[in-house]
Amino acid sequence: MAMRNYDEPVVDAALRRPNIASADIQLPAVRDYEQVDREIAGTLAPSFGWFGALGVAILLFLWGAGVWIYQIYWGLGNAGYAPPVMWGVYIITFVFWVGIGHAGTLISAILYLFRAGFRTTIYRCAEAMTVFAVMTAGLFPIIHIGRPWKFFWLIPYPNWRLIWPQFKSPLVWDVFAILTYLTISSTFLYVGLIPDIATLRDRERNPVRKQMLAVLSFGWRNSDSEWRHFTRAYLFLAAFSTPLVLSVHSVVSFDFAMALAPGWHTTIFPPYFVAGAIFSGIGMVFTIIIPIRKFFNLKHYVTLNHLDAAAKLCLFTSMVVGCAYLMEFWVAWYSGNEVEQNYFWNRVFGQWWWAAWIMLICNCVLPLSLFSQKLRRNTVWLFGLSLFINLGMWFERFVIVVPSLSHEFEPWQWTHYAPSWVDISLLVGSFGWFFMWFLLFIKQLPVVAISEIKEIVPPKMRHAHGHHGGAH
Amino acid sequence: MQGMMGVFRELDAATDAVRALRQERIDRITAYTPTPRHEFEEAFGTPASPVRRFTLIGGLLGATFGYWIAIWCSDYWPLVVGGKPIASWVPYTIFGFEVMVLIGGLSTVFGMFANARVPRLVMTVGYDPRFAQGNYGVYAEGTQQQLRSIEDTMRRAGAVEVQGAR
Structure with missing residues (x-):
């Protein structure tokens, strides 16, 4: 038997591809703090491509806004509703965008608590995506109520009518959950941005812009005292955000699970919705981060190792979602309830087969390709797959909302549903609204967290000793 | 009160300066670092944040x-x-x-x-924009008699630049 020579240097595979599921993250092409500042601040210079993309996003948004005004003027009847299917594209799109908003806080808070290194370079992007996705989602219940100027009736406040919201209604639960999520995720994003804005302030030469950045950074000075309280506050915000992520989509799922409709009234919904939300959010993170790393020249920050790790998370959540789909069928079969069984048969092999199969192929079959390491590290494949995941997750919500309402308990209730041009326009407009904010964000503020990247870069030392990372 | 501001290129030089100044019973010390570092918390020996x-x-x-x-x-x-x-x-x-x-x-x-103590309306004495980039800073306040000793301590620790600030 050949003896191994232990004196020979062992080329450890982990050095080439570090285990970034731990905090052990390496950016070999990033040498010092000055390089980090220069390269990330350099991404803020506008380009023709960015103006073009922003122009398209604004046009889509204006189209959607115009159609919304049309709908307010002519009534909600234009929205393609027909009794009993009174929830359609608006509720589907609401759930879709809330779901997208979940990956941001998952990546920034939950993976932070678990010290998953790969989050560091992508979390800022994901957090911004969360805020804008929740802003987009929040529009849809308001659009859906038809008289948007009455939405504030859902908020409990002393009023001359002496009327208060019905606190046992899932609609009011949604208001509290979504507003809390929007507030906390915006706060989390902004708190993390403060040191980076201070860095931009100190590099800025234009006095007006410098003054604006000074105000936005709250006069941050990078002192030991500021960092001490900052790191602690960041940790607690992450600790609060973690259960919040799980609660928000659970509350959204209660909109359905509390109702007596086939396919909806089930206890599996909260974990099923949370897993789906995280899966769809990671899909959207790929859709956003892959073009950014290419066009902003950030390939040595958002490395293939990071994408590889995120792809594994995507694969895992895809399998959780697939398991939930199977479990729904099993529950229907095991219940012995004919209505439930008929409903699920109708969903996959009947009236809505095409939507269900789009969902199953995009969410369960195609992501299985991520078992291949080559494909996990192929950005073209990941980007294409992410588009299919976005499509599949929109159709998942379609499959949840529409088949239940169009195939309720009595045959006389069975009907059809087709979105109108008004629904589709508002769906398209929502993408314009989301990408308009996101594109504005990435040219005003750093899309990669400067101060956290600096924590990874080994600091200059007079006496060489091990680098233990920052205090974050 | 007057103070001295030292600019350090190396992290351990800055933390050594903080330790040495604390040994000299200089109380009012502020360190500036582009990114949070445990080394400063250890050098200051500060309790957990409230x-x-x-x-x-x-x-x-x-x-x-x-x-x-x-x-x-x-x-x-x-x-x-x-x-x-x-x-x-x-x-x-x-x-x-x-x-x-x-x-x-x-x-x-x-x-x-x-x-x-944020928001801060004016930039405090002892801050330099370099501290948001690649350098570390230590600002220590003391009486007129202590300033000379503070400057010497900072230079011994490895400060590349020490200047008075008030």
Whole structure:
């Protein structure tokens, strides 16, 4: 038997591809703090491509806004509703965008608590995506109520009518959950941005812009005292955000699970919705981060190792979602309830087969390709797959909302549903609204967290000793 | 009070300066670092941040308010449905939880701002824009007699530049 020579240097595979599921993250092409500042601040210079993309996003948004005004003027009847299917594209799109908003806080808070290194370079992007996705989602219940100027009736406040919201209604639960999520995720994003804005302030030469950045950074000075309280506050915000992520989509799922409709009234919904939300959010993170790393020249920050790790998370959540789909069928079969069984048969092999199969192929079959390491590290494949995941997750919500309402308990209730041009326009407009904010964000503020990247870069030392990372 | 500001290129030089100054019983020291470092916390020997108390108090107040508003509204405008409780704690836990997170999170940020003395309207003495980039800074205040010794200590620790600031 050949003896191994232990004196020979062992080329450890982990050095080439570090285990970034731990905090052990390496950016070999990033040498010092000055390089980090220069390269990330350099991404803020506008380009023709960015103006073009922003122009398209604004046009889509204006189209959607115009159609919304049309709908307010002519009534909600234009929205393609027909009794009993009174929830359609608006509720589907609401759930879709809330779901997208979940990956941001998952990546920034939950993976932070678990010290998953790969989050560091992508979390800022994901957090911004969360805020804008929740802003987009929040529009849809308001659009859906038809008289948007009455939405504030859902908020409990002393009023001359002496009327208060019905606190046992899932609609009011949604208001509290979504507003809390929007507030906390915006706060989390902004708190993390403060040191980076201070860095931009100190590099800025234009006095007006410098003054604006000074105000936005709250006069941050990078002192030991500021960092001490900052790191602690960041940790607690992450600790609060973690259960919040799980609660928000659970509350959204209660909109359905509390109702007596086939396919909806089930206890599996909260974990099923949370897993789906995280899966769809990671899909959207790929859709956003892959073009950014290419066009902003950030390939040595958002490395293939990071994408590889995120792809594994995507694969895992895809399998959780697939398991939930199977479990729904099993529950229907095991219940012995004919209505439930008929409903699920109708969903996959009947009236809505095409939507269900789009969902199953995009969410369960195609992501299985991520078992291949080559494909996990192929950005073209990941980007294409992410588009299919976005499509599949929109159709998942379609499959949840529409088949239940169009195939309720009595045959006389069975009907059809087709979105109108008004629904589709508002769906398209929502993408314009989301990408308009996101594109504005990435040219005003750093899309990669400067101060956290600096924590990874080994600091200059007079006496060489091990680098233990920052205090974050 | 006057002070001396030292600029350091190396992290360990800056932390050595902080340790040496503390040994000389210089109390009012501020360190500047582009990114949070445990080494400074060790050099200063500072206790854990009191931000956690703001989090705890905010969270408790939020949870109390969340339950209270739901129970009070139900009691004020009761909707009596066939033997069901007017105030039901199971769904009201959603309000208790959400408002706990909301107020707890905002209190945490308030606690951070209050303890770190942020927002700051003017840049304080002893700060240099280089401290947001690649350099570390140590600013120490002392009497006229101590300034010379502070400067010597900083230079011995490895400061590349030491200047008076007031």
